[in-house]
Amino acid sequence: MIIDPGDDALRIAITRKKDRPLSDTSPILLWFRRDLRLSDHPALSAACKTGRPVIPVFILDDLVKGLGAAPKWRLGLGLENLSDALADKGSRLILRRGAALPVLRELIEQTGAGTVYWTRAYDPDSMARDTSVKQTLKHDGIQAQSFGGHLMFEPWTVETGQGSYYKVYTPFWNAVKGRDVDTPLPTPGKIQPPETWPQSDNLGDWQMAQAMQRGAKIVRPYVRLGESAAQARLGAFMAHRVADYVDDRNRPDVDGTSGLSENLALGEISPQQCWHAGIRAREEGKRGAETFLKELVWREFAYHLMYHTPRILTDNWREDWNAFPWNEDQRRAEVQAWKHARTGIRFVDAGLREMYVTGRMHNRARMVVASYLTKHLMCHWKIGMRWFEDCLIDWDPASNAMGWQWSAGSGPDATPYFRVFNPVTQLKKFDPDGIYAKSWIAEDRQTPTDTALSYFDAVPRRWGLSAQDSYPEPVVSASDGREKALQAYENRDF
Numbered sequence: 001m002i003i004d005p006g007d008d009a010l011r012i013a014i015t016r017k018k019d020r021p022l023s024d025t026s027p028i029l030l031w032f033r034r035d036l037r038l039s040d041h042p043a044l045s046a047a048c049k050t051g052r053p054v055i056p057v058f059i060l061d062d063l064v065k066g067l068g069a070a071p072k073w074r075l076g077l078g079l080e081n082l083s084d085a086l087a088d089k090g091s092r093l094i095l096r097r098g099a100a101l102p103v104l105r106e107l108i109e110q111t112g113a114g115t116v117y118w119t120r121a122y123d124p125d126s127m128a129r130d131t132s133v134k135q136t137l138k139h140d141g142i143q144a145q146s147f148g149g150h151l152m153f154e155p156w157t158v159e160t161g162q163g164s165y166y167k168v169y170t171p172f173w174n175a176v177k178g179r180d181v182d183t184p185l186p187t188p189g190k191i192q193p194p195e196t197w198p199q200s201d202n203l204g205d206w207q208m209a210q211a212m213q214r215g216a217k218i219v220r221p222y223v224r225l226g227e228s229a230a231q232a233r234l235g236a237f238m239a240h241r242v243a244d245y246v247d248d249r250n251r252p253d254v255d256g257t258s259g260l261s262e263n264l265a266l267g268e269i270s271p272q273q274c275w276h277a278g279i280r281a282r283e284e285g286k287r288g289a290e291t292f293l294k295e296l297v298w299r300e301f302a303y304h305l306m307y308h309t310p311r312i313l314t315d316n317w318r319e320d321w322n323a324f325p326w327n328e329d330q331r332r333a334e335v336q337a338w339k340h341a342r343t344g345i346r347f348v349d350a351g352l353r354e355m356y357v358t359g360r361m362h363n364r365a366r367m368v369v370a371s372y373l374t375k376h377l378m379c380h381w382k383i384g385m386r387w388f389e390d391c392l393i394d395w396d397p398a399s400n401a402m403g404w405q406w407s408a409g410s411g412p413d414a415t416p417y418f419r420v421f422n423p424v425t426q427l428k429k430f431d432p433d434g435i436y437a438k439s440w441i442a443e444d445r446q447t448p449t450d451t452a453l454s455y456f457d458a459v460p461r462r463w464g465l466s467a468q469d470s471y472p473e474p475v476v477s478a479s480d481g482r483e484k485a486l487q488a489y490e491n492r493d494f
Contacts, residue, residue, distance in 0.1 A: 026114035027053040035267035040184035043147040048188035060097035068390035069211035076208025081226035095201040155307035165308040218458040222358040230263035245288025252362035253435035262394035302398035320494040321410035326380035344474035347427040350440040359393030370407035371421040376481025381408035443471035
């Protein structure tokens with residue numbers, strides 16, 4: 001049994017709890033993580049079904065503390081929204097800080113809880129934490145159970161004919177597209193409160209927005225916060241945009257995507273809810289529904305790979321790419337120009353500025369932005385991955401890592417390295433009227449848009465940027481960058 005050194009009182013109390021039978025009226029601790037919703041929440045539904053008191057809990061542990069500026073701020077907003085939703089049900093969200101295991105054990109002792117439920121996570125750090133928590137609590141005589149809900153298909157349930165995991169998306173899609181996906185669960189009618197609530201931290205004391213600085217007030221109007229907003233967005237997408245999704249999803253100048261990535265990242269909506277909405281749209285003959293379903297499965301594929309090959313988060317998935325001569329020095333001028341959205345390449349700069357102002361970036365822009373960094377600038381994908389980790393409100397560990405490695409050529413089912421996006425022709429093709437570029441680039445324009453100007457209010461003052469600056473010449477032109485990338489690829493020794 002794992003006991004914190006010096007915690008004799010807690011050791012004695014837990015030993016006594018282990019020796020006494022659990023009452024069927026003892027509270028259940030419901031440990032929220034990246035599942036900030038009440039509907040289609042298997043762990044919450046199971047807890048409420050028992051009729052026992054349910055104590056919702058969120059823990060600020062080192063994994064949460066280590067989040068980037070934008071994801072941490074967005075999580076704080078999500079927790080505030082979840083707290084309000086629970087209050088409407090006569091419940092509360094108890095906030096505690098510290099390592100998960102001692103926090104849970106302390107709450108068990110304070111509340112008499114005999115059970116802890118939570119929704120599974122799949123990144124290696126969370127899995128290691130959760131495994132330790134489950135083993136120790138069970139040793140203490142506490143029922144500890146994890147539930148699905150963040151994915152449609154548990155990673156260990158999807159296997160090739162040889163009993164291995166999938167490394168290519170299309171066979172993965174073919175393996176799961178005909179599977180039954182759980183019908184979404186309704187919101188519980190009642191969440192039984194305990195007789196006495198344990199003490200809770202104040203969310204404001206956690207300072208979740210501290211690292212966002214002045215950018216928070218710029219990004220806030222673009223946040224689609226909480227379960228109700230996510231459901232409304234899904235409904236509007238299925239009613240008005242999914243029919244044209246095949247084409248419009250590539251157009252950054254139109255609102256043609258679902259916009260649900262930030263809600264899926266924090267579990268404010270479940271993939272099952274999105275899947276069944278997509279199935280209904282497909283049955284109604286809406287052309288883009290199948291493509292939408294494939295995008296949901298692309299997310300599942302990212303988690304499948306993260307579970308089976310966690311190195312995708314930290315190292316080249318294709319190990320022979322360790323020999324590729326990427327630049328890893330973030331201090332170089334071209335890296336700073338990329339981070340500051342001053343590369344002189346309008347599609348790249350517009351995408352990065354969209355991210356700084358809204359916390360999101362259109363997927364077509366993400367591909368172009370990533371390709372330019374890793375191929376035209378010959379910089380390691382880790383630089384871009386970590387920058388996105390800090391700046392995106394829809395940051396997701398699996399999708400972010402796989403997206404960067406796909407763009408760089410080092411990942412599974414990746415775009416070939418010799419396929420280099422031309423950011424100039426891409427902009428002409430997908431932003432033919434220049435609407436997207438004009439929306440985000442203010443320099444050298446007599447009447448820049450409000451969104452373009454807001455970029456200068458969002459970024460740190462120390463960058464010294466102004467809308468009155470001249471727009472820069474390209475740090476590396478589209479043609480020169482492509483030539484350099486192809487030469488490096490041809491000269492590789494693997």
